Amino acid sequence: MVTSHTPAVDTQRVITEPPASQTTPPSLRARFRKWTKPPRRITFTRAGKFFMLLTLAVGAGALNTGNNLLFLLLGMMLSAIIASGILSEAALRKLVLTRRSPARIFAKNPARGTFTLYNPRSYPSINIETSEQSAIQVEGPEKGLRAGEKDLPFYKFWQPDRFHDGAYVAIKRIPNVESKQELIIPTPYHFPSRGLYHSPGIRLATRFPFGIFHKIRDIDAPCDFLVFPQPTDASDWSADITANLGDISRNKAGHGEEYFGLRDWRDGEDRRNIHWKSSAKRNEFVVREFEEQEQRAIEILFMNTYSADSKIPQELAKKLFELHLQKLVGLLESLTQQHYAIALRTMNTATPMRQGHAHLEQMLTHLATISLEEATSAMLPASKVLTGPQQPRIARIAIGFEHTLQTLPEQTDLHLTIANPGAP
């Protein structure tokens, strides 16, 4: 059984762009490719290439000289190649591989997925690689980016697959799977950047028995992976927020730290609450009261627009935007941990004001595929994105390029500017 993860579709999404792979029918080229794709792919390893060269050399020598002992050696080489083909096929066929994709993936951070490998046959399989096929970013800042090992066309058999693990989205090597054995294989998934990725399936491969060929069996199990931006440290922003916009007074007695007033001590009340100094002055028991404090809710306006008139070159702007997006994720994580209720508004999406990790995930889902857009007249003016007049209980924070923040009306409490950290 193949488990596939589909990102939750947010109902409040203003502009939704569904992943291309789900709605548009595959192109003719893609269909032709799929139709002509052989069930197995074989590439040579480095040693395999030399092995083939030696075989060709011995074959040429044998045919030219008619030396039968060379034919004998050629027979040995060809047998080894045939045996390689048969045994690697025996190792791969009928194995059942399924995957459970990771619950939450952050870019550049390992996320734990699980492969389940079952060997239904009566003999074991040796040296199996289980891996995720390379995934393509279908939505996100680097649309079309391929995560994972570059797939070679089957006819380019002379090109070796690179085997270093870093090249794969997820790969795990299994020394052997016994007959009737089911292995649960925790496997770290790696994605280079945020976005929605589409993987056509999973992959079984082996280099058994001699390590001269890498035989690959692709299993169709399409799956989308939503990769959240990589969180970076946002303690400065967090400190700014708590310092300036932290808690608000509610003008009534409660469990705050600020002095609110004195009142008479009531019967039955804990005597430890009595403020003895004032009681002595007034000659009656009085109790000191503190003002009730409340945590403010935070509404973050993430301005994902940028004007072409600004002096920042576009490439740099994108880079800065990504850096600040990562910081924003760090901030959101930190605020969620401090139990703030947060509403995230961007120029094209909005989430309601809520607390908790489920809400964080919803916000991250938006941020996973958000892109920096050039400000156009067609776009909503920033002021419209805000839900209404400023309220004392809600701290409004705007994050964006300086020139975009300037377009905002005076309805925000704090501006966090996207600035080039390297600039003087």
Add this chain to the structure above:
Amino acid sequence: MFTLKSIADRHDLIMYACCLIAFIGVATQGVGLIFGVLFLMAFIASIVLFSTKRHTLIPIQFWNVVILLTVAGTAGMMFFSEESVIISGIRFILMLIAIKLLSRRGAERDDWQIYALTFLLMAAGTAVNEDILYGVVFALYVLFGTFGLALLHMRTEQDRTGLPPTSAMSKTYSRILIALGLTVFLSSVGIFFTFPRVGLGFFATKTRASMAMTGFSEQVELGSHGVIRNNPEVVMRVEFPDNKMPAEAVSYHWRMMSFDSYDGTQWARTRPFQRARLDTITRQPPLFDTRQLYAQPVRDYLEDAKTIRLKIYMEPLNAKQVPQLWPIKSFGLPQSIQLPFNPNSSWLHFDTMYHDLYINQRNELGVAYNLDVASKPSLSPLEQATYEPMEPERHQLFLQLPEDMERVTELASNLTQNETNPYKKAQIIERHLQTSYAYTTNLPPVEGNNPVNSFLFNTKQGHCEFFATAMTLMMRSQNIPARLVNGFLGGVWNGSGNYMSVRQGDAHSWVEVYLPEYGWVPFDPTPSSGTTPMANNSITQQMRDLYDTARMRWMQWVIEYNLDSQVNALRRFSAMLSSSSSSSSKTTQNKDDAKQDEQEKTQFPIRAFIIFTVLALLTLFGGLHGRRLRPDTSAKLKKVIAILLWPGLGALWISIMQGTSVASILIGATPPLLAVLVTTFAITPAHETSSRAHIQRIFTSFEDAIRKISGIQRDPSEGASQFFTKVANTYPSAKTTLEEISSIYINSRFSPEQPKQHDIKHLRTLIKDALTTIRQAQQTKR
């Protein structure tokens, strides 16, 4: 040191073995003793260094310099010495292997390089070693090489998966590897035989070193041929019809080459080769009529004489001629394919002047050819024959005499003064030499510069060449054309190979005398002590025979295997398959039957179809039987019986249908044997998995049976014991049995120890009982 438990250690051991095997393949072929010993020392040093972990003491840079020096040294040797390129190359590869072994750090790349070098050594070995030893070396190399490469791969994967390098190798894997090695070996042999030999042979070189033997060159020093009587090296092998050697075969005079001119010390040929134009009896395969070469009486004799076909396999000799007998009716080559560029193609020609059988072949391979030989005709009518005057101009060549032959002429005249019949004259001289002179290979010193005079009048002893030369000269002195013939005499029967071997020690010289109307007739003046075959020690001879048989088969089937062999094998195979069985064709007498026979040939080969269907079924049953026996480790006897039974039945079947022969037995027994062996052993999973999996299978089949009987299904979330309880609750009559089943199942399936065979058996019986009870309960319910 090697503990041999870890994969890495096992791999190292196998890799060292591969190096040694490849070295043995070339060690005796001109590498040189000192060089060989040096290599072995380096080899041992590398093992010691690596196993004591001191190999890293010498820096890699040092070895790089050594490699450069080796390259320079080899290049220098090739330029300045007369050593062959191949030997220089082999030494170079050996040096590289030694350096690689010494500098080895244990990385995958190092080891691949070592395997590649051993392979190159094997390839270079093919150019210098065509002996059967190479076959043995090759078999070992395939087994060890595949084992080694697979272990290297395993070790590399182990590094990748992060397992500790000391991890032990499972039994399963060892078995798979052994099966793999054997399969690769068998399949390389298969590919060897089936790979089409259509080489163009532009670079064809001599593929075998020919045997050096004196006596077959254009000029031969008197006394050089036939002097070594104890050389057992086999020159040719002769197969007789029905593997029976006729009694006269021990006195066959295998005629190679004749000479016309004698200058007093050496024999020579003065005329160039003149090809005789012969008619062919059949074209495919080519068979030539030789009767026209003989005089009329011999021709008449051959017309009615019974001939036997000798299949001759000649080792490469440094001669252009091949042996023949007197008289032969026809000769031919067994092969029929003559490609213009086939390096192995050959052709036979007769010489009109010397009557030698020539072979023209581009390279020095052995030659296979056939002779249809008749017994020697009776020569008694010659005694009464009246001869026509000689034709001196035609046979002047064979009347040539050197100077200083007066005494010889005198002796011959004295001996034959009362005779006019040349045949009788020849008989008298032959008998005189046989009786009055002694045979010796220990030649006494020649007195004067006339060895024949010395032999005839002084020493009176010599070997066959002296006798033959003396008779030739004596015949010539009487104006009777005569010539010296060099060849071989007789041969010994090789019981293990069912053929006659003619050895170098059987070299012999005799005389051919030209008798008008009868042509050239052989005479052998050597006393019988010089014509008895060389003595044999029975045990050593048996060993030698065995070796020679193996060598002959090796040469026939490996070294000189070619397109013809392939076509012949294919023909033989298709003949075996052909529906017209030998028995029916033998009884076919009239033309109608023959026609019917032809028709049958073109129709679907029903008989062959039946034969191979039954064989395929036997193979299938053998495989299934083996598969059934596989998990049962205690059934050793049953396995042995299966291994004997199915191949036996296969062999019996083919023998019944095609007649008993080694080929029938092999064809019949091999497929079932392979099927049984492969299913019983080669793909056997380790015991621990098989018996546990067995328990699992029993449980699954029980589940299926319950579902079919009562419809009770096990939930995916349900454990085995819960399932058994559920079934027991529905069928209380089976409760006790089910409880027992449950406990045995749970214990065997999940305990760390392996399930025992008797537990599996007991579980089977219990499940059978339980199912019967449940079925009964179900029926009563209904």
